Amino acid sequence: MRSGELGGAAGAAPPTPQFTGPLYAMNDLLKKYGSEIETVLAKYPVEQKRSAVMPLLYIAQREKMYVSERDMAEIGEILDLDPTEVGSIVGYYTLYYDRPGGTSRIQVCTDLPCALRGADAFAAGLCERLGIQLGETTADGAVTIEAVMCLAACDRAPMFQLQNGSGLKYYENQTVESTLSLIEKLKK
C-alpha cells in the first residue's frame, strides 16, 4: 500500500527504525531453510564449509530463479565468505543466474551430437511457434528458450532440460508439439 492511499498525514505512521547489524540482520535464507542448510553443511568437514556454497546457491535460487546480491551476502555470512567469493561462483557456473529470466527455462541441447539428430531444427521450430528468438523469454515471462551444450542425452535428441524453481528435469525424444503442450501445462 502506498502511503498516499492512507489519506492524509494523520494516518501516516513514522518510519519505524529497525535493528540491523549482523545479529539482527535476520538472515532470510537461514530463517527459511535453516534445517535444510544444516543437512547440507553436515556433508562437509566443519572447517571446509565453503564446499556448501553450490548447494546453498541452489537453495537461494529456488524461489526467484536467480541469486540476488542479498542472497550472496547471506550465503557469505553462513559460510564465512566474502559476498564476492559467492558472486564469483554464480558467475562461473551456467546453472546459476544473477538476474531474473523466465520462470521456467527450457534449455535445448544443440551441441554436435544432438545437432546431428535435428536439434537445431527443433529449437528453431519451437522458437518460431513461440514467436521468440533463442535466448529470449516469452512475453508473459513464463519460459525462456535457450540453447545449451551437451546434456549427456545424445541418443535421445531432440531433447531439453527444464530448469525452474523445483529443480531440473530432462525431456527426451521431443517434438515441437510435445514441447508446446508441456509449456501450456507449465503456464497453469
Add this chain to the structure above:
Amino acid sequence: MSEANNVTLTIDKQTVRVPAGTLVVDAAKKAGIDIPVFCYHPKMEPVGMCRMCLVEIGRPSKDRETGETVLDEHGDPVIQFGPKLDTGCTIEVSEGMVVRGFTEKVMDARLEMLEFILTSHPLDCPICDKGGECPLQNLTMRYGPGKSRFLLDDKIRLAKQLPLGELIYLDRERCIQCARCTRFQDEIVDDPVIGFFNRGRALEIVTFSDPGFDSYWSGNTTDICPVGALTTVDFRFEARPWELNSAASICNQCPVGCNFTFNTRREAKTGGDFVIKRVMPRQNEAVNEIWICDKGRFSSYHFSEREDRLTQPMIRRDGMLQPASWGEALDFAAGKLEELGSGLVALAGGRLSNEDLFNLKSLAEHLGGKAVLNTHVAGGDIVSRHGFKAGTDLAKLGKGDAVLVIACDLEEEAPIWWLRVKQAAERGARLVVANPRRTKLDASASDTVRYEYGEELSALDRLPERFTEAGSLAIFYGAEGLGLAGSAALAAALADLLSGSGVADGPCSGLVAVHGRPNDQGAWELGLRPAADLAGALAGAKAVYIAAADPAGDGVFEKGDRFVIVQDVLLTPTAELADVVLPASGFMERDGSYTSGERRVQRFYTTLPPPPETRPDFTITAQVAARVGLELEGRHAGRLFAMLAEAVPAFSGLSFNRLAEVEEQWPIVGREDMYYGGTTYANYQGLGAHLVRQADGEDVWAGETRAGEAGAQKRGARDAKNSGLLAVPVTRLYDRGTVISQSNTLAPRLAERHLGVHPETARKHRLLDGQPAHIRAGGREAKLVVRVTEAAPEDVLLVPRSMGLDLDGPSEAAVKSLVKEVA
C-alpha cells in the same frame, strides 16, 4: 640457506647456482636473465596461467636400470628436453637442469602468447595511465608481433571506466585475466573482495563487497597489475609516468615507517610549482616489502596542499593573531620565554622528526622546563631496552619462533605489521593473539586469549605458554582499551615476560609498542615522556611551546593567562589560542629522519620546495634557542643528526650516510623489471638502520607520581562493570585524524563518528543501529552514531579515537539514544 642446499643449473649458457626449491624464473632473474611473465609475481604462489614464461627445460637423462646420468661421447651429460615447452614460473630448479630462453621455439611462443593477449586488449596506450611503465607494452615491444592478425571487428567491447568502489577504477578491456589482483587480495591480505565473474574470454573482475573493493590494501593491486586495467582514482588521467620526478620518503601515518616515493610534477594550475601526483611504495623488505596501505597512499600528503596552510608567522596583538615577520615572531617568543624563566612545558607530537624533537627537548631543558610527548601509548622507554635491534626482520620469523600480539587491533593500528605477523604465522611461527574482542589477526592465530577490558595483566597468566622454547619471541602491544597508565603497566609486564622467556636475545626477539604516530618511539628514545595528567601539566605551566600537537582540539588545554607558542602546519584549535604562531614545513618539504616502532631509523628526503615562509621545525626551534643563548644546529638536518647521535646512546654509530645505505633486495623491482615485481620503486635512498638496545634500568615511566594509575584504571573498569557500561578507546585506521581528514580521496571511506555496541547491549540500552546517541564518559561527552556489531563485547562501548570522543582509558559511561522511541 646453506650452500649444501644449492643446485647448479645452466640458463642460456650461463651457470647459475641457487637454493633448491627456487623457481626457474626466479633463478633466471637472479642471474640477470629475463624470462618474461605476467601472472607470476615473486610474492605469490605460481599459477601458470598466462603462459608467457614458456621456455625449454631439459634435465640430465638417467639410465633406467642404474640410475646413473647418461654421458655423451665428450663425457657431458645427455640432456633430455620434453616435447613441449614448460612454464618457468611453476618449475623448480634441479641439479644439472638446462634452461633455454631464447631458442626459436621459445621466441615463437612468446610472440604467440602476446598475439593471443592482444586479441582482446585495446590499443589505447596513448591515453592509458600505465603507458610508459606497462609490462604488456614493454614486453610487446620486445617480443611481440608487429601487427595482429585478429580482426578488429571481433574485438570485445567492455566497460572502460568502472569504479570498483571509490578508490580503484577498472578498465575491463585492458584486463588480461592474470589474477594478480585477486590473488593479492586473497592470498596476501586476506580480503577476497574482488574476484572473477563468468569464465573463458568473458572472465571479468567484479566486487560484491559493500563498499566496493572494501580493503585497506587496494592500491597495491594497481602496482602489480601488469596492464592499465586497475588505476587509482587519484592518479588516473593525471600525468604520464615519464613526466614525473620522484623523491624518497617515509609514511607519516603510523609507527611502521613504510618506505614510499612521492612522484611530483610541475603543474600549470599551481603556477608552475611542483605538486605531488601520487604515492608509490618503495621497497624495503625488512619494513614494508613492496606494499603500502591505502591510508599511506591516499592521505599522507594532502594537508600540505591546504589553502589555509600556515604560511606566515603570527603574533597576537589586540587579542587577534596578526601577521608578523619571522624576526618579530622569534624575538617575541624568545623574549617572553626568557622573561618567564623556568616553567616551560614543550609539548611535542610524534609527527616531528628525530631532529625536531632533539632540538625542542634541548631548548626546554635549557630553559629549566621539560619536553612532553603527546601520546596515548606508554612504554616506549621499556621498548628502548627490550625492543628490536640490528638484524631483526619480521620476515625472518617462522617455524620455531613465536609472536604475541596483545591489546591491539593490528590491522587497524599498523596495517603492515598485521601483514608481516600474519605471514610469520603462515611460515610457521606460533602466533598468540590476546584481545578482548575478535580482530582480523585472529584468523592467523594458533591461539587466541580473550580477556575483559582492564584485565590485560591477568590475561598474561592465561597465555598458552611462556615461550621458553621459542627461537625468537616478538611481542606487540597496542592501545586497545588502554590509556597511558594501562599501557605502561602492560609494557612492564611484557618486558618481564620477554626476559623470563630466556629468548630475549633471539635474533628477532623484542617488544614493540604500536604507537599512534610515526616517530613516537623516536621521541621516547630521545628521552621525551608523556604526562600522566597532560591537562594538569599544561595548566601548571607559565609558558607552553606546542609543536605538532593540538591539545585544545583534544580538549585538554585552556589558554588562561599562559604564554603559548604554537608551531604547526595548519591553524589548529590550539594555534587559534596561541600568542605566537610559527609556520612549519611539512615533512615532504624538508629532510629528516623518523624512528619506527621497530626502532629502525629511516630518512625522508625533500620532495617539494617549502611554502616560502615556512621553516623546518628543528630550524624554528634552533632560531628560538639562539635568542635565549642556546646554540643548536638549525640549518642542516644531517649535521644535527650527527650531533644527536653523539649525545643519545641509542643512536650511537648512526649517521645520515649510514641510513642511506642500500643493499640488493629480493625480489628485484623497478629498473627494467616492471613486469616482475610491479611498479614499486627500487630503494636507492636507504634502508635505514636499527638503534642500539639500551641497558635495563630502574627509571621506568609509569605514570609519574601516579604509579598506581593502572590499578585505578582497572578499578574504573570494575566500577563500570557494576554500573553497567564501560567505554573503551579503540583505534580505527580510517579515523578522522588531522592528516587523513585532509584527503578528498579517502573522504568517502572515512566512517562517521560512531561507537560500537554489541547487539544485546544495544537492546538493553535501547540503542538503534545507524542512529545517533549521546554518550558521556571519562568526563567528556559527544554525540555519536550507534553501530551495532558482534565484535563488541557485551556491556562495552567501543569508542574509536579521533572520532569525536577521545578517552584517556577505559571509563564508566552513560549512553542514551537520541531517537524518540516509537510506541
Add this chain to the structure above:
Amino acid sequence: MEYILLRHRDIPNLHELDVYVRHGGFEAFNQVVTKMKPEDVVEEVFKSGLRGRGGAGFPTGLKWRFIDKGNSPRYVVANADESEPGTFKDREIMEGNPFQFFEGVMICAFAVGSNTAYNYLRGEFWELGDFLDGKLAELEKAGYLGDNLFGTGYSLRIHNHLGAGAYICGEETALLESLEGKLGQPRLRPPFPPSFGLYGKPTIVNNVETFANVPPILTKGADWYRTIGTEKSPGTKVFSLCGNVEKPGNYELPLGTTFRELIFEHGGGIPEGRGIKAIMPAGASSAIIIANDEALDTPMDYESVPRVGSMLGSASIIVIDDSVAMDWLVRKTLHFFKHESCGKCTPCREGTYWMAHLIDRIHTGQADADQVGLLDDVARNMEGKCLCALGEFAIQAVITGIERFPEDWKKEVPEKMM
C-alpha cells in the same frame, strides 16, 4: 555376451537394493572389509589391468597405489561430471545399476583408507542426484554405509555433490576445486590428487564406469577380468554411440571391438542409406578419423585408436555421415570449447574465442582461404601450451578437420566479401 556393467539390462529392477543384493550385491564389499587387507585390494585391481574410463585410460590400480598413506584424512571422489559431448554412459550406469557403482566406490575407499567419499555429479543430473540421494539413504539404513561396517571398525559415508554447469569440472583437479566451493579451474600438476587432492588431502578420483568395474573384479578375480578385452586394455567398455547412426545408445562390448562392429552390427549403420564419412571416437575432443576401411576395422582400445590418428578417450563414438561438412562440425565443437574454456590460461581463453570468430566467418562464407589457414595456425599456436587438456581437446577437430578433409573448406567467397 554377459553384461558386466549394464547388468540392469538383464536383471529387472537392479536399482532396487534387495534385487541388487539378491544378485550378489555387496558380497565383494563385505569380503573386502571383513577379510582383506587394503593393500591386497589395491593389488587385485592392479593385477586386473583395469584402466580409467574417464578418458585418459590411466591404470586404476597404479593410481590407488600412489595414495599418500602418510597423510589423512583421505578421500575418494567419483567423477560423475559426464560432460563430453557424445558421452552418456555414466548416466545409464547410475540410473540402472547405481549400487554396483557405489560398491566400487566403497571398495576403493576401504582400499585407500578413506572414510568419506563424494560423488560429483554434473548439475544437470539433478533428478539423478535426487534418486541417488535416496539410494545412499537406503545403504545407510541397511548398514552398508555408516559406522562399524560389518562389525569391523571401518566407517564410510558417501555424499552426492551437484555441479552447476561447467564441462571443465570433469577435469579432476577442476572438479576438486569446485567441490571445495571455488571456481572450477584446473590446478597446476604435479602434485597429483593421490598426494594432494580434496582439501589438500590424498584423494582418489575415478570415473563412474571405472568404479563400476571394481566389484566384479573382486568377486571374480583379476585373472577372469583379463580374459575380456585386449592384453593392454582388458575388460569391457560402455561405448556411447551417437550421431548419424540408426540405433544410437550405449553398448557394452569388450575393449578391442572394431568400429565397424559397433557402428554397423550393433548400431544398425547409417540412416537413410547415406555413407559414413568420419568418426569422432572421443566426443567433441576427438581428432576426426576418416572412416575408411582401415579405420572401421581398427579395434577400439587405448593402443589401437592412436594408430589411426585419434584417441579412445571416453569412447563416445560420434558417427558423421557424408552429408555433414567439416566447417559446420568444427563450428559446433569450437563453440562448445569457447563456452567451456575456464579462462585460466591465455592460449585456451583467447584461442577458443578467436577460433570461434574465425569459424563463424568461414562457415557463413565471409572469409577466404587465408582465414582457414589462420584458423589452422591459431590452433597450432595453442598446441602444447595450455595449462590443461581442454585447450588441447579444442584444437583436435580443427586441425584434423582441415588436414583430413581439405575439400570441405574450399568455399566460394561471395564477391562482395572479398
